[in-house]
Amino acid sequence: MTQIIDGKIISKQIKDELKQTVDKLKTENKEITLAVIQVGNDPASSVYVNNKKKACAYIGINSLSYELEEKVKETELLELIYDLNDNPIVNGILVQLPLPSHINEDKIINAITPMKDVDGFHPQNVGAMCIGGQGFVSCTPAGVIQLLKRSQIEIAGKECVVVGRSNIVGKPMSLLLLKENGTVTIAHSKTKDLKEVTKRADILVVAVGKPKFITNEYVKEGAVVIDVGIHRDDNNKLCGDVDYEAVYNKVSAITPVPGGVGPMTIAMLMNNCVVSALNF
Numbered sequence: 615m616t617q618i619i620d621g622k623i624i625s626k627q628i629k630d631e632l633k634q635t636v637d638k639l640k641t642e643n644k645e646i647t648l649a650v651i652q653v654g655n656d657p658a659s660s661v662y663v664n665n666k667k668k669a670c671a672y673i674g675i676n677s678l679s680y681e682l683e684e685k686v687k688e689t690e691l692l693e694l695i696y697d698l699n700d701n702p703i704v705n706g707i708l709v710q711l712p713l714p715s716h717i718n719e720d721k722i723i724n725a726i727t728p729m730k731d732v733d734g735f736h737p738q739n740v741g742a743m744c745i746g747g748q749g750f751v752s753c754t755p756a757g758v759i760q761l762l763k764r765s766q767i768e769i770a771g772k773e774c775v776v777v778g779r780s781n782i783v784g785k786p787m788s789l790l791l792l793k794e795n796g797t798v799t800i801a802h803s804k805t806k807d808l809k810e811v812t813k814r815a816d817i818l819v820v821a822v823g824k825p826k827f828i829t830n831e832y833v834k835e836g837a838v839v840i841d842v843g844i845h846r847d848d849n850n851k852l853c854g855d856v857d858y859e860a861v862y863n864k865v866s867a868i869t870p871v872p873g874g875v876g877p878m879t880i881a882m883l884m885n886n887c888v889v890s891a892l893n894f
């Protein structure tokens with residue numbers, strides 16, 4: 615029978631564990647504060663930002679909300695980040711992506727002090743992850759590792775194929791699987807014979823950004839499939855990068871969309887906020 619890896623249940627477990635830590639910190643008069651910046655009002659970003667604020671409220675983390683208009687100047691956003699970097703009550707700074715095209719995303723990510731970069735996007739944190747040092751790890755890939763571990767899915771020695779090489783998901787995902795002793799291949803848009811590569815995977819992580827791209831013929835019998843994509847289909851229903859119905863009977867375990875990786879991204883952000891407060 616196919617195992618459905620339930621990100622809602624696992625993220626709730628993590629949030630409950632974090633709530634206990636935060637409750638304990640509160641008895642020592644220690645508060646945790648996350649600054650949440652959203653530029654513009656992209657509807658999907660608004661949903662994610664609201665879910666992050668709700669998660670903060672559930673765990674007992676304070677959230678400070680900064681809603682900037684779409685046409686805000688890059689310098690104004692940078693000034694806000696510098697202020698938050700210097701604000702001693704702020705433990706974490708989150709700038710919801712994507713940003714409008716007139717703002718240089720790399721410049722913004724680089725401006726956040728690595729100590730408050732709870733998204734784990736700053737080059738210093740990415741570099742630390744590469745060499746196994748201390749730092750924040752990008753939330754979606756960290757969430758995928760937790761999904762696998764908490765579902766008792768062994769990574770060590772497994773053929774792991776990551777489809778997608780973005781800085782936020784594909785690259786850090788590959789490094790984290792490698793850290794867990796997986797044998798890792800990164801596939802991407804220029805990969806030849808993609809189906810042959812993905813069919814080698816014991817663990818297939820898909821982050822291609824194309825709705826229902828991975829069908830039956832891309833997966834090996836009994837593979838574990840992790841779907842990082844999130845889209846709306848022609849009927850306005852949420853779906854992933856994997857054609858869930860088409861692969862369900864062939865695989866041993868799979869994450870649904872919604873209710874798979876998405877909620878884990880938020881749980882791991884909360885984890886990073888707590889780590890930030892504990893360490894600094």
Ligand SMILES: Nc1nc2c(c(=O)[nH]1)N[C@@H](CN(C=O)c1ccc(C(=O)N[C@@H](CCC(=O)O)C(=O)O)cc1)CN2
Binds near residue numbers: 871873
């Ligand atoms: N600063 C960041 N920006 C973005 C990140 C990120 O990690 N940091 N990742 C994505 C979006 N994202 C988090 O911000 C995110 C995406 C999806 C979900 C989620 O819970 N999805 C639900 C469905 C929600 C819905 O109703 O649409 C699910 O999959 O069950 C959470 C966070 C890009 N930007």
